[in-house]
Amino acid sequence: MNYTNNYYLAEQMKIGNPKAYDYLMHSFYQKLCAYAYTLSHDHGTAEDIVQNVFVEVWLNKKNINPVFSIKNYLYKSVYNEFINQYRKSKPVYCLEKKYLEAVDIEVENTYDNLDELVKLVNKEINCLPPKCRQIFLLNKKEGLSHIEIAEYLDVSMKTIEGHMTRGFKILRDRLDDKMKTVFFILFG
Known part of the structure; x- marks a missing residue:
């Protein structure tokens, strides 16, 4: 099983293959946490963001489009989750x-x-x-x-x-x- 192939990985995710999900987590979790940290400047918040993204990916796995890059999707999802959390925590003046x-x-x-x-x-x-x-x-x-x-x-x-x-x-x-x-x- 070649999970390095984006199309194959996406197809395996769509059918709910837990090994594909494990591969995704193993391959991207640390990198996404590092990216989220550059946005949030807080390790706990960065991990929360990435965990939320992975939960959403799993919950919406049937909607994964194999044509699009999973890597790009994950990074964009982390950015969007950061924006969502920022908006929720923004103080009311x-x-x-x-x-x-x-x-x-x-x-x-x-x-x-x-x-x-x-x-x-x-x-x-x-x-x-x-x-x-x-x-x-x-x-x-x-x-x-x-x-x-x-x-x-x-x-x-x-x-x-x-x-x-x-x-x-x-x-x-x-x-x-x-x-x-x-x-x-x-x-x-």
Whole structure:
């Protein structure tokens, strides 16, 4: 069994061969930890990142595309996991806290039925054209930048900007004034 062959390794991973997974771990774990350390500057965080990536690889093994380089996929996954962890741990600044407190007070005083309004806004978002909805949610709910979305979907920045502009226009046209406030609170 020649696991050094990318195509063969990917095919073995897809069928759930534990030896292929062991080979992948043995071949890349230390290198990926070193790479993650250059991003995080913390050994524990670096190991957490790499472990999360390997868990995701195993859980999503059926989606591995044998045409693409597993090595490149692993390194890109480590980078993406670092970004995700960075976003989760990023502190909320004092001004943002004050803004959020003011929004909470406004919401409590203005809307008795906030959950219903949020459902209506989400319903309108789900009515967006599929690609537009996907890009909008990656940006507004997942917090990805336009550049990250363009790389993730392998499309141009102009495409991302066009879909975002279209999404905002459609939502502005469909939402009444009360829902526009909820939309602003949820998505800025």
